[in-house]
Amino acid sequence: MYYDALRTFVTLAEIGNFTKAAEQLCISQPSVSLHIKNLEKEFDTELFLRSPKFLKITPTGEILYERAKQILSIYEQARQDILEHHNDVKGKLKIGASFTIGEYILPSLLADLQTEFPGLDFEVLIGNTDEIAQSVRLFEVDIGLIEGQTNEKELTIHSFKEDVLFIVGSNNDPLASKKGVKISDLQDQAWITREEGSGTREYLDHVIRSNGLKVKSLYSISSTQGIKESVMHGMGLSLLSQSVIEREIQHNYLSIIPVKNQSFKRTLSYVYSPAMKSKRNVEIFIEALIKKWTI
Secondary structure (H helix, E strand, C coil): CCHHHHHHHHHHHHHCCHHHHHHHHCCCHHHHHHHHHHHHHHHCCCCEEECCCCEEECHHHHHHHHHHHHHHHHHHHHHHHHHCCCCCCCEEEEEEEEHHHHHHHHHHHHHHHHHHCCCEEEEEEEECHHHHHHHHHCCCCCEEEEECCCCCCCCEEEEEEEEEEEEEECCCCHHHHCCCECHHHHCCEEEEECCCCCHHHHHHHHHHHHCCCCEEEEEECCCHHHHHHHHHCCCCEEEEEHHHHHHHHHCCCCEECCECCCCEEEEEEEEECHHHCCCHHHHHHHHHHHHHCCC
């Protein structure tokens, strides 16, 4: 079993120094060298380029690094599952969520789960859709919640909720005073949206392309709250999930720009590696997700 060698390899790849890797692993430097040597022999490849001044991982080392992280994660999860009783719901569940879901939709589900399973701890990683899908593939999280789809072929994806979006502007925006605007009224507007890789950005790009809209300017902000603040200050329009703007609309901080004969809807999905499907905590989470939101 090459578990210890793989753990040493991942640590060395991340730290980039034999002495510091040995200190972190609480083993000798010769042991670190031996682990790397054994792996290079096993895979018949050079994993690092070495010199007195630098240590650089090779292309084949990069391949092993990504897979080694997955192997170590599966090993640790298997050990945790074996230690836990099959019917006990306890321990830690690592959840990845895109910004809209993680900040505005997921918290209510976690509150329900905490009440029902007090022994279950949560660790939530929030990022854009592409980042979360990658975290799931690398086993950095147990399950991911994303907006739209993913191109990660190693993952299983299922829809769990329909999400309605609205175009919003400042209360002083000329379009806000109209009872209904035409899609043509959105020509030559300034837009404020998320960065590339975000599900919200992808959806706005689709709306702009499919309606042939000319864009005056496009500001990218990697923060949903930052987008809302910018819209409130009259910097432009945005297309945001209903869950994101509920409070601002209620308190009259933002205005919905109603577009005649147009609705903006997308699906929210959960993604996981097939290796995670049988994990008890993941099963419980998926069951609660489906029970709370059924499309």
